Every structure is written in C-alpha cells, then in structure tokens.
Amino acid sequence: MAIRQLSVFLENKKGTLHEITDVLAKENINLRSMCIADTADYGIVRIIADDPERAGKILNETGHTASIREVTAFAVPDCPGGLAKVLSILEENSIDIEYMYALVTTSIDKAYAVMRTNDDKSAEKVLLKNGIELLEEENI
Amino acid sequence: MEKRKYYQPEIETMPVEQIKKMQSEKLVKQVKHVYEHVPYYRDLMDKKGVKPEDIHGIEDLYKLPFIEKSDLRETYPYGMLAVPLEDCVRIQSTSGTTGKRVIAYYTQNDVDLWEECCARALIAVGADKEDVVQVSYGYGLFTGGPGLNGGSHKVGCLTLPMSSGNTDRQIQFMTDLKATVLCCTPSYAAYLGESLHDMGYTPDTISLKAGIFGAEPWTQENRRELEKSLGIKAYDIYGLTEISGPGVSFECTAQGGMHVNEDHFIAEIINPETGEPLPEGEKGELVFTCLDKEAFPLLRYRTRDICVLTREACPCGRTFVRMSKPMGRSDDMMIIRGVNVFPSQIEAVLINEGCSLNYQIKISRVNNSDTFDIYVELPPEQFDDSVKNLTAKEKSLQAALRSMLGIGPDVHLVPPKTIARSEGKAVRIIDERKLHD
Known part of the structure; x- marks a missing residue:
C-alpha cells in the first residue's frame, strides 16, 4: 500500500528546477504533485508523477541524480481537524515524520497527502487500523 | 643456501x-x-x-x-x-x-x-x-x-x-x-x-x-x-x-x-x-x-x-x-588556521567514506579568520531524499575530516558533475585569501 515517488538531487542554483521539468515535459511525463526541500547548497525535489520509473531513468540518463522510493499516501476528510487526526495516530504510535506534503487533487470532500516516516510499514498499519484511507497509485 | x-x-x-x-x-x-x-x-x-x-x-x-x-x-x-x-x-x-x-x-x-x-x-x-x-x-x-x-x-x-x-x-x-x-x-x-x-x-x-x-x-x-x-x-x-x-x-x-x-x-x-x-x-x-x-x-x-x-x-x-x-x-600544501593541510589527507577520508574524489576546497578569510569549506559530489547511490539523512552524512564527513586534519571544514554535498572541471581535471583548491600584497 504505497506509491512511488521520484526524488531528484539538485544544485541550489538558478535554472536547475526548470531544467529537470523540461526534460520530463519533453518525455511527456505529467507531474501530479511536487515538494521542494532546500538547504544553502542543494535542493531535493520530490515528485509524484505518472510513470516514475521511466521518469527516473530519463533523469539519470541526462546526468541528474534521481531515485525512486515508496511513500505513504493517505486521504482525510477535507474539514478542520482532518490532518490532526492522522498526526495524533502517528504520535501515539511513536512514528516520526521525515516529510509530508499535500497531493493536488480534484476531489471536493477529501484531502490527500504524501509522507515519509521513520517506519512506513508501521505507519500504514496503524493508519489502516484507525480507519484512515490509504491510496494506491491507480487512485491518484 | x-x-x-x-x-x-x-x-x-x-x-x-x-x-x-x-x-x-x-x-x-x-x-x-x-x-x-x-x-x-x-x-x-x-x-x-x-x-x-x-x-x-x-x-x-x-x-x-x-x-x-x-x-x-x-x-x-x-x-x-x-x-x-x-x-x-x-x-x-x-x-x-x-x-x-x-x-x-x-x-x-x-x-x-x-x-x-x-x-x-x-x-x-x-x-x-x-x-x-x-x-x-x-x-x-x-x-x-x-x-x-x-x-x-x-x-x-x-x-x-x-x-x-x-x-x-x-x-x-x-x-x-x-x-x-x-x-x-x-x-x-x-x-x-x-x-x-x-x-x-x-x-x-x-x-x-x-x-x-x-x-x-x-x-x-x-x-x-x-x-x-x-x-x-x-x-x-x-x-x-x-x-x-x-x-x-x-x-x-x-x-x-x-x-x-x-x-x-x-x-x-x-x-x-x-x-x-x-x-x-x-x-x-x-x-x-x-x-x-x-x-x-x-x-x-x-x-x-x-x-x-x-x-x-x-x-x-x-x-x-x-x-x-x-x-x-x-606544492599542494595549504595552511589553514595555522594547520598544514594536504589534499591527499582529504582524499583518504573521502575514499574511506565512499565518496567521490570530485571535490573542491574553498578557503577564504573573514574577519581575520580562515573559512574552510569542502564541496563534495555525492555519489548517486548515496542519495537519500531526506534532508536529515543528507545532513547527517555531511556531519559524519566533517567529523572524519576533523579527526584526520585537526581542523573541521564545513562540508557541503553537491550533486554529481556539478564541480567545475577545466581540461578534464577538476579545480581542487580555490584560495580567496589575500595573504601577500
């Protein structure tokens, strides 16, 4: 129960983000969601895209550093307290979040998010147990 | 015999x-x-x-x-x-x-x-x-x-x-x-x-x-x-x-x-x-x-x-x-904060830590004190999409370099092939200090 995320290591320099999105655009790869973490030296771009394997291969072939990892995607009711409930479940189970970002969606009553935790397997188990809907790639 | x-x-x-x-x-x-x-x-x-x-x-x-x-x-x-x-x-x-x-x-x-x-x-x-x-x-x-x-x-x-x-x-x-x-x-x-x-x-x-x-x-x-x-x-x-x-x-x-x-x-x-x-x-x-x-x-x-x-x-x-x-x-020796530093020592640490030998040293002087930065190209297989893990990698490299050199440089991980190369050989040392008039 996980979705594949494409991560790219970028130099913190003008034009690098455009360059990789351009490479993916030319290969007709659609980006569904994206989150950037940056430091003074580098940036890490995390992307949910269709066909992540092909996207990663193309980026590596064009001289970028890209990798694929599985992340947990879940849905919560799009209302106040929706996300807080998920976080409290994780906290009760001593699961730490490395990062989390929202998935762009067309649904009107649900919000989607993606996260990496220090223990993704347990995170998925406790969320399911508490009735949180997890997403698979075909649902997004 | x-x-x-x-x-x-x-x-x-x-x-x-x-x-x-x-x-x-x-x-x-x-x-x-x-x-x-x-x-x-x-x-x-x-x-x-x-x-x-x-x-x-x-x-x-x-x-x-x-x-x-x-x-x-x-x-x-x-x-x-x-x-x-x-x-x-x-x-x-x-x-x-x-x-x-x-x-x-x-x-x-x-x-x-x-x-x-x-x-x-x-x-x-x-x-x-x-x-x-x-x-x-x-x-x-x-x-x-x-x-x-x-x-x-x-x-x-x-x-x-x-x-x-x-x-x-x-x-x-x-x-x-x-x-x-x-x-x-x-x-x-x-x-x-x-x-x-x-x-x-x-x-x-x-x-x-x-x-x-x-x-x-x-x-x-x-x-x-x-x-x-x-x-x-x-x-x-x-x-x-x-x-x-x-x-x-x-x-x-x-x-x-x-x-x-x-x-x-x-x-x-x-x-x-x-x-x-x-x-x-x-x-x-x-x-x-x-x-x-x-x-x-x-x-x-x-x-x-x-x-x-x-x-x-x-x-x-x-x-x-x-x-x-x-x-x-x-001819490669650098004196940084009074300590003799050789690229060969830095290379030994990088090899030990599984890093690429594409690195660059930048030395400068700010307020009469030397700054010492090392930019290291991260090998693709060591890339991790968590900032925490990459920062930990930088810290561990810094500690290993400090133990080898006696002074700890600021380590910066950068993507592969981003360190400038001239005529195929990387420019290893950039010393911006003006030590002689």
Missing part, C-alpha cells in the same frame, strides 16, 4: 658516524665536479656567494642552493649534464604529468649504482637467487621496469620482464613459472589480485610471498588489502627519475619506513616555506643530494614530497636513515 640478509652488508650496516664521514668526503668532491661541469648550477652557487671551497662536509650542505623542478625544465634537455654526452649510456624520463618532461642521463656507473639500490631493496624483502621476480612495472622511459629489472639481475633472481598490462599473460606467467616476488604499482597489484580471484586462484594456490610496490601513493589500508588478497607481505619503495629511479629508499621486512641509500644520497628535511633545514623527526619537504652520480648529479633537489626522517634503530640492522611514506606534496 642460506638467504642473504643484506646485499652489501658492510655498507648497509655501517655505523652512522662512518656514513656521515663518507658522505662528507663524497659531497666535497661532488660539489667540485658539479661546479666545474654544470654552468647553470655554477651560476646558482655564484649568485648565493658559495664556492666549492666553502663546502667541507655535510655540515655545510645548507649553504648550497636548491634545485627545483622548474630548473630542470629550464635546462632541458642538456643543461644539467655533468659529463660529455659520449660518456652517457642511457636516458630515462618522467611522465611529464606536471609539465614538460624531465630527461635524466646515466653513465654505466650511474646505471650500476641504481641497479644496486634496487638489488638492496629486493634482498631487504627476503628475495635471493632462487626467487622468481615478476617485474610488472612499465619498461621504457619510465624507471620502474628498468630499475627493478636491473636489481633483480644483480641479485641473481630469475627475472620475468613482463612490463605492465596484458593481465591474462601476467597471470599465466605468474602461475606457470611460480613467481615469488611481484614488483609493480600498488594499483596494478590490486587489479592483478582481483583478476586472480576471478580466475579462481586463492592466495594458497599462487607462489607469491612478497611484493614491492611504488611509483604511486598508497595507504596502510591498501597494504593490508594487498597482503590479504595476494597472500604476501607488501613493501614500499621510493624513488624519482631525477635522482635515479626506484630504490632511492626501500622498505625492509620491519615495514617501518624506507631506508635511504645514504652512501649514494643525502636526505634532508626542510621547511617548504623558508627552505630552512629541520631537525630529525620533523615533518617537512624531502630534499636529495646525489653523492656518486656522474651524468646527472643533482644537489639539494626539492622533491616536493612531505615526509619525516628517523634514525631510530631498525630491527633489520640497517643503519640507513628511514623516511616515512610521503604524506603529501608541498
């Missing part, structure tokens, strides 16, 4: 006082010979106001001017020659990686002297007449092959003049003819080790017992790996074409530094900044003076190698001074 412990025991175990006396006598003669026959060096001496009569022994060595690599380039091709060309029988040449090639000339006596040095090195690692010596250094202009080849002949070993390359043939001869001593670069030895393993050989199924590896920097860890992979004892050898070739100094079975052939060469350690001689045990630049060479007798030649000399007694009984493995090159 019992194996010899020394090739020339009377010289190799000579009491230190006697060695120094011998060096003094030879130095006086050599300075006179060079002054009379090498106009270029005569000019250097005249400029410094030194005459051959001022040199009474090794205590006066410091008065003589240095010879640097740039002098050899300037005098190319014949300017340092001290005998008529008709008396020369051989040339060897440097690879020219740091600029124009240097050509060194040899009389027959010079060749014999050099080969004797290599013979001492072979005996010192336990080789003798019954041994089969596989010389897999390159032959030709490079001194590695010819030097060890000649030394092996002098000892009386069966010599396999393999030269480098053609690994299948190397392994065939090594196994069919039961080579017992391997002479090559440490990196080629490692490659031969891997190839032997791939072909199903184990250390017990080959006859090698010792290896003499030089011409490249290598570490104690490399030594352990080579010893394990080939089932041998691995020994270091040092030399440079300008001084003769491999065998200027050599390691004995004590593996505690390389004995300098002091009957032929005087080794000095100097402060690379000031040129002042340093006392025994201090780290500095190694300088050689040739005492017996006829054709190309360099005096006070600056090797740019940084090392330490010791006269502590060696269990092997040789009295020759020992030099440490070169710890770096003085």
Whole structure:
C-alpha cells in the first residue's frame, strides 16, 4: 500500500528546477504533485508523477541524480481537524515524520497527502487500523 | 643456501658516524665536479656567494642552493649534464604529468649504482637467487621496469620482464613459472589480485610471498588489502627519475619506513616555506643530494614530497636513515588556521567514506579568520531524499575530516558533475585569501 515517488538531487542554483521539468515535459511525463526541500547548497525535489520509473531513468540518463522510493499516501476528510487526526495516530504510535506534503487533487470532500516516516510499514498499519484511507497509485 | 640478509652488508650496516664521514668526503668532491661541469648550477652557487671551497662536509650542505623542478625544465634537455654526452649510456624520463618532461642521463656507473639500490631493496624483502621476480612495472622511459629489472639481475633472481598490462599473460606467467616476488604499482597489484580471484586462484594456490610496490601513493589500508588478497607481505619503495629511479629508499621486512641509500644520497628535511633545514623527526619537504652520480648529479633537489626522517634503530640492522611514506606534496600544501593541510589527507577520508574524489576546497578569510569549506559530489547511490539523512552524512564527513586534519571544514554535498572541471581535471583548491600584497 504505497506509491512511488521520484526524488531528484539538485544544485541550489538558478535554472536547475526548470531544467529537470523540461526534460520530463519533453518525455511527456505529467507531474501530479511536487515538494521542494532546500538547504544553502542543494535542493531535493520530490515528485509524484505518472510513470516514475521511466521518469527516473530519463533523469539519470541526462546526468541528474534521481531515485525512486515508496511513500505513504493517505486521504482525510477535507474539514478542520482532518490532518490532526492522522498526526495524533502517528504520535501515539511513536512514528516520526521525515516529510509530508499535500497531493493536488480534484476531489471536493477529501484531502490527500504524501509522507515519509521513520517506519512506513508501521505507519500504514496503524493508519489502516484507525480507519484512515490509504491510496494506491491507480487512485491518484 | 642460506638467504642473504643484506646485499652489501658492510655498507648497509655501517655505523652512522662512518656514513656521515663518507658522505662528507663524497659531497666535497661532488660539489667540485658539479661546479666545474654544470654552468647553470655554477651560476646558482655564484649568485648565493658559495664556492666549492666553502663546502667541507655535510655540515655545510645548507649553504648550497636548491634545485627545483622548474630548473630542470629550464635546462632541458642538456643543461644539467655533468659529463660529455659520449660518456652517457642511457636516458630515462618522467611522465611529464606536471609539465614538460624531465630527461635524466646515466653513465654505466650511474646505471650500476641504481641497479644496486634496487638489488638492496629486493634482498631487504627476503628475495635471493632462487626467487622468481615478476617485474610488472612499465619498461621504457619510465624507471620502474628498468630499475627493478636491473636489481633483480644483480641479485641473481630469475627475472620475468613482463612490463605492465596484458593481465591474462601476467597471470599465466605468474602461475606457470611460480613467481615469488611481484614488483609493480600498488594499483596494478590490486587489479592483478582481483583478476586472480576471478580466475579462481586463492592466495594458497599462487607462489607469491612478497611484493614491492611504488611509483604511486598508497595507504596502510591498501597494504593490508594487498597482503590479504595476494597472500604476501607488501613493501614500499621510493624513488624519482631525477635522482635515479626506484630504490632511492626501500622498505625492509620491519615495514617501518624506507631506508635511504645514504652512501649514494643525502636526505634532508626542510621547511617548504623558508627552505630552512629541520631537525630529525620533523615533518617537512624531502630534499636529495646525489653523492656518486656522474651524468646527472643533482644537489639539494626539492622533491616536493612531505615526509619525516628517523634514525631510530631498525630491527633489520640497517643503519640507513628511514623516511616515512610521503604524506603529501608541498606544492599542494595549504595552511589553514595555522594547520598544514594536504589534499591527499582529504582524499583518504573521502575514499574511506565512499565518496567521490570530485571535490573542491574553498578557503577564504573573514574577519581575520580562515573559512574552510569542502564541496563534495555525492555519489548517486548515496542519495537519500531526506534532508536529515543528507545532513547527517555531511556531519559524519566533517567529523572524519576533523579527526584526520585537526581542523573541521564545513562540508557541503553537491550533486554529481556539478564541480567545475577545466581540461578534464577538476579545480581542487580555490584560495580567496589575500595573504601577500
């Protein structure tokens, strides 16, 4: 129960983000969601895209550093307290979040998010147990 | 037949006082010979106001001017020659990686002297007449092959003049003819080790017992790996074409530094900044003076190698001074916050941490204090999309560098291929300090 995320290591320099999105655009790869973490030296771009394997291969072939990892995607009711409930479940189970970002969606009553935790397997188990809907790639 | 412990025991175990006396006598003669026959060096001496009569022994060595690599380039091709060309029988040449090639000339006596040095090195690692010596250094202009080849002949070993390359043939001869001593670069030895393993050989199924590896920097860890992979004892050898070739100094079975052939060469350690001689045990630049060479007798030649000399007694009984493995090159040396830092030390840490050797050092000065930053290209397989994990990687590199260098640089991980390269070689050091007006 996980979705594949494409991560790219970028130099913190003008034009690098455009360059990789351009490479993916030319290969007709659609980006569904994206989150950037940056430091003074580098940036890490995390992307949910269709066909992540092909996207990663193309980026590596064009001289970028890209990798694929599985992340947990879940849905919560799009209302106040929706996300807080998920976080409290994780906290009760001593699961730490490395990062989390929202998935762009067309649904009107649900919000989607993606996260990496220090223990993704347990995170998925406790969320399911508490009735949180997890997403698979075909649902997004 | 019992194996010899020394090739020339009377010289190799000579009491230190006697060695120094011998060096003094030879130095006086050599300075006179060079002054009379090498106009270029005569000019250097005249400029410094030194005459051959001022040199009474090794205590006066410091008065003589240095010879640097740039002098050899300037005098190319014949300017340092001290005998008529008709008396020369051989040339060897440097690879020219740091600029124009240097050509060194040899009389027959010079060749014999050099080969004797290599013979001492072979005996010192336990080789003798019954041994089969596989010389897999390159032959030709490079001194590695010819030097060890000649030394092996002098000892009386069966010599396999393999030269480098053609690994299948190397392994065939090594196994069919039961080579017992391997002479090559440490990196080629490692490659031969891997190839032997791939072909199903184990250390017990080959006859090698010792290896003499030089011409490249290598570490104690490399030594352990080579010893394990080939089932041998691995020994270091040092030399440079300008001084003769491999065998200027050599390691004995004590593996505690390389004995300098002091009957032929005087080794000095100097402060690379000031040129002042340093006392025994201090780290500095190694300088050689040739005492017996006829054709190309360099005096006070600056090797740019940084090392330490010791006269502590060696269990092997040789009295020759020992030099440490070169710890770096003085032309690369940086002084950062008062600490001497060599790129070779940084590279050792990066290799250990599985990092790429594509790195860049930036030094600057802010508020009278040096800043020290290292940019390291992250190998793709170590990429992790969590900032926390990458930061931890930077911290661990910083700690390892601090422990090696004594000062901790700020480590910055950057993506592969982002460090600027000029003519294929990365620009390693950017020093933005303005230390001189």
